[in-house]
Amino acid sequence: MAQQATHPTVQAVTDRIAARSHATRSAYLQRLRNAASDAPARAEMGCSNLAHGFAGITGPDKATVKELALPNVAIVSAYNDMLSAHKPYAEFPAWIKDATRRARGVAQFAGGVPAMCDGITQGRTGMELSLFSRDVIAMSTAVALSHEMFDSALLLGVCDKIVPGLLIGALTFGHLPTLLVPAGPMASGLPNSEKSRVRQLFAEGKATRDDLLEAESASYHSPGTCTFYGTANSNQLVVEAMGLHLPGSSFVPPGTPLRKALTEHAARRAVELSRGEQRLPVGELVDERTIVNGVVSLLATGGSTNHTMHLVAIAAAAGIELTWDDFSELSSVIPLLSRVYPNGTADINHFAAAGGVQTLVGQLLDAGLLHRDVQTVAGPGLDRYRQLPFLDGEDLVWQDGPGHSLDTEVLRGVSEPFSQDGGLQVLDGNLGRSVIKVSAVRPEHRSVTAAARVFDDQEEFSTAFRAGELDRDVVVVVRNQGPQANGMPELHSLTPGLGVLQDRGHQVALVTDGRMSGASGKVPAAIQVTPEASAGGELALVHDGDVIRLDVATGTLEVLVPAHELTARTPAPAASPAQFGTGRELFAAFRSAVGGAERGASVFAPRTDADQDVFA
Incomplete structure (x- = not known):
């Protein structure tokens, strides 16, 4: 052959x-x-x-x-x-x-x-x-x-x-x-789908901490x-x-x-x-x-x-x-x-x-x-x-090894894929460039246009979620979470709440200069937005109520605000996360030297102006 x-x-x-x-x-x-x-x-x-x-x-x-x-x-x-x-x-x-x-x-x-x-x-x-x-x-x-x-x-x-x-x-x-x-x-332990179900129940107050710990312990065991x-x-x-x-x-x-x-x-x-x-x-x-x-x-x-x-x-x-x-x-x-x-x-x-x-x-x-x-x-x-x-x-x-899959619900051949294209995509627009993982996002959720609600950390989102303030179509913006701001922590505490809102029939998306990692799931999430808000990125210009469009089909991420109005805005002040405790004081030099997400979020790559000079 x-x-x-x-x-x-x-x-x-x-x-x-x-x-x-x-x-x-x-x-x-x-x-x-x-x-x-x-x-x-x-x-x-x-x-x-x-x-x-x-x-x-x-x-x-x-x-x-x-x-x-x-x-x-x-x-x-x-x-x-x-x-x-x-x-x-x-x-x-x-x-x-x-x-x-x-x-x-x-x-x-x-x-x-x-x-x-x-x-x-x-x-x-x-x-x-x-x-x-x-x-x-x-x-x-x-x-x-x-x-x-x-x-x-x-x-x-x-x-x-x-x-x-x-x-x-x-x-x-x-x-x-x-x-x-x-x-x-x-x-293999507790099925991951069951673990996810218990997490969402806990987020809604329908499961106890003991229920949640039992599920997590049966999964990671x-x-x-x-x-x-x-x-x-x-x-x-x-x-x-x-x-x-x-x-x-x-x-x-x-x-x-x-x-x-x-x-x-x-x-x-x-x-x-x-x-x-x-x-x-x-x-x-x-x-x-x-x-x-x-x-x-x-x-x-x-x-x-x-x-x-x-x-x-x-x-x-x-x-x-x-x-x-x-x-x-x-x-x-x-x-x-x-x-x-x-x-x-x-x-x-x-x-x-x-x-x-x-x-x-x-x-x-x-x-x-x-x-x-x-x-x-x-x-x-x-x-x-x-x-x-x-x-x-x-x-x-x-x-x-086997030349063909032994379980086509899990693994398939090129002639019968789950999708004709890969599970990752780049989004571009007036909010910058970002990455979205779409392999777990259903087609009907891959285009979302809704009013923004802006937060500066996960706890602010959780408070608003528990208060019922997000029970609607919404694009959740969580900014000042990039590598220069605070080391770019993963934001998976957002996942159960966002999943609940989507399951209630709302169109929901996340836009953030933070990251969601390999556990990114069913809610469309434009992550690692670069330039990040703390480095002069446009996320710092977004207000509550601004309409944001995230569209996988066209590869766009944009806030629907006229350009002249957007550029006239004063950027929201960069958050000042705690610089001490849990060893964070030892990493101040990293935060000041790190490049943007598109350059690998590395302290070894030289930073450019606002870290926008990505490889040509």
Whole structure:
């Protein structure tokens, strides 16, 4: 069977990214090559430096590091025992060290990175640190690798900002071969649809706190990643489609023999990829085609809107300039092939059982919607990612996965998609640019025109909702929630109330310079509006009662106020969120330096005037 040519739009977007990135990518690759050498960097160290590097090692590993003959693998881990997704990592370093020894290498635990949970900090002041934690993790990864003791790296992380942060940090050491090592999802618990139902009842005062806690505890109940398709599971799917995980490893549960075998094989690959003809620096693996494959897989599954910032920041770390317009153009030709909560009723375990990443990748490859000829940690070519891992006795083997879905309510082929276009879209208009996730929004709710009600935080909205002030068609505007204002916390406390209003038959939408992440649901939400209100964005000019139109079909977001009247208005004063408490005082420099959402909301990208000078 002849290979399908790459879809012309996918190729055109990729070519445009490459042309736009030529100077920055070339400079990045030159830095990468300057940092590489045939011998380990530790071979050039002074004796005192090197002695410090292996002083803490006991047993035969010390001689291995000292003699410089065999590869040394860095372990950088987001382990902690409070977060369910990261608790399984407690066992991984010992497995990795044993496996590297058997592969004629050695591994050292190079460093830990922070891992915070947006589920725990939701609605709390700690959430104002969450987005910034990505760049802290990137810097922590760089600190771990800066000792230059290593020939390759294994990155252990799962959730939200953690995987992007690890990868951004690793790309600054792009001359090192690097694999990401997942931990796997928890078993399915209370169905997500039931959890959502109880949340809405609680918002209406029809369920008690005990009822709500019982439902939440039945949903989030054991070690492993939460099973809805939020940012954590979007991370796993996207990086596997980018060839940075071993094939089929993303959704293997923790605490299983297969999970251990995959972790050990990742350690062996880290040894193999560090030397000789197989050597594969991560900065060369992650190229324009790899980035586009990540975007395509995100769109085809209706994944987390956080990746409209994270993938931009990851690409920038590799010298690649990715824009929201690239997302939007790709979305126009990428079909929606999965429905996993909040886009449907199934969870990520159901998705994996229906064929998972392997069926998804196979379908997209056969339609020419992914770049096939890319480098991966499993070897050349993305076709390897059609295969699933199995244990044959004690041997880890891969076999072809299902070429078609085993449950078309959860996963479909390109010939019968849930929708002909992807789950994310960019909106433009006189309020700025924003992102909307439409994969869970019914067609009848994708165009809303209603009077605005303006708030400066979630609590103001909750107070008005409880008072019955919003029981009508309404566009809820929540401003001063961008990265410069307060670190861009997620605003999921709005979701139950907005859902109640929509269920009462009202036309409801949300417009905000904050974010809603991977749990964005059935209510249309224009999020990450840029420029943000605190940076001179037009949201600061909106008044209560102004009519706002949000229209997915036309890609517009606008306030229906004459231009001369809008420009004559005095901007509402920027909110002054508390700058102290829960560690927020330590992040003042981040708030003053961070770029806008469309540039990745990163402290590493230089800010332009009002951060409006997005990549041309």
